[in-house]
Amino acid sequence: MGDFKALSESVIKGDVKAAVAETQNALDTGSSAQDILNEGLIATMNEVGERFSKGLIFVPQMLRSAKTMQECTKLLKPFFKEGDVTSKGKVLLGTVKGDLHDIGKNLVAMMMEGAGFTITDLGVGVSPEKFVQKVQELKPDIVGMSALLSTTMPAMPQTIEALEKAGLRDKVKVMIGGAPVTEKYAQKIKADSYASDAGSAVSKAKKLLGVS
Numbered sequence: 001m002g003d004f005k006a007l008s009e010s011v012i013k014g015d016v017k018a019a020v021a022e023t024q025n026a027l028d029t030g031s032s033a034q035d036i037l038n039e040g041l042i043a044t045m046n047e048v049g050e051r052f053s054k055g056l057i058f059v060p061q062m063l064r065s066a067k068t069m070q071e072c073t074k075l076l077k078p079f080f081k082e083g084d085v086t087s088k089g090k091v092l093l094g095t096v097k098g099d100l101h102d103i104g105k106n107l108v109a110m111m112m113e114g115a116g117f118t119i120t121d122l123g124v125g126v127s128p129e130k131f132v133q134k135v136q137e138l139k140p141d142i143v144g145m146s147a148l149l150s151t152t153m154p155a156m157p158q159t160i161e162a163l164e165k166a167g168l169r170d171k172v173k174v175m176i177g178g179a180p181v182t183e184k185y186a187q188k189i190k191a192d193s194y195a196s197d198a199g200s201a202v203s204k205a206k207k208l209l210g211v212s
């Protein structure tokens with residue numbers, strides 16, 4: 001396990017240049033991309049969230065930290081490639097309507113792409129109608145929805161309902177995730193799968209499609 005104190009501090013400060021240099025330094029000194037991601041970057045975003053909850057920082061600082069983290073993850077992307085593989089399946093990803101958080105979704109996209117899935121990322125604030133339209137158009141194997149706010153989680157069952165109404169629900173697997181989402185919630189809204197992080201999103205997606 002590496003020491004990511006300096007990296008963490010620069011992400012909290014939103015100092016892109018320093019954080020990117022610290023990420024590179026951690027890679028150069030032998031830390032694994034996985035550890036840098038989990039123990040350096042994701043752990044820091046949790047700390048940022050706690051500071052926000054306590055009123056110690058505000059939205060602009062949170063945004064700067066988010067941007068800084070995104071720049072650092074760009075350096076890690078090549079390390080999550082599993083090699084040349086034929087597509088394991090088509091995945092449509094999006095953050096649900098009303099929600100702008102995309103760091104977690106982007107990580108899921110990055111890990112899944114690295115593992116050989118073909119990703120179409122619809123971005124943030126994706127309405128149930130948009131999900132339905134894109135499922136019709138692209139015929140993905142999996143639809144992945146991300147929500148980070150308790151107020152936007154209901155857009156997940158709304159999307160599942162919209163897929164049902166359009167006669168598409170049995171043609172696509174639905175995976176959900178995001179900090180407030182739980183396994184129990186996934187069962188309640190009849191999603192096919194839930195994953196708590198990007199690594200398990202990959203293994204759960206493989207399991208859903210019966211690929212290795």
Ligand code: B12
Nearest residue numbers: 049099100101102103104144146149150177178179197198
């Ligand atoms: C960065 C951040 C922001 C940034 C987002 C920038 C961006 N481009 O994403 C900005 C500043 C824009 C922001 C805005 C707001 N935010 Co904010 N934000 C955060 C923060 C600090 C980090 C989120 C993050 O990126 N985490 C790191 C990633 C890697 O983790 P993750 O998203 O959970 O993703 C992992 C898993 O969940 C999973 N996963 C995620 N998606 C998916 C999808 C699938 C299909 C699967 C299988 C798995 C999966 O895999 C990911 C990788 O391992 C959190 C605090 C926290 N601890 O979550 C608050 C937090 C989510 N925000 C919060 C709030 C309140 C807001 C605002 C309402 C603030 C305001 N007053 O304006 C706005 C809402 C804007 C909107 N409409 O969306 C609250 C939410 C409370 C709640 N439960 O509803 C939190 C929890 C902070 C807090 N403690 O109060 N925010």
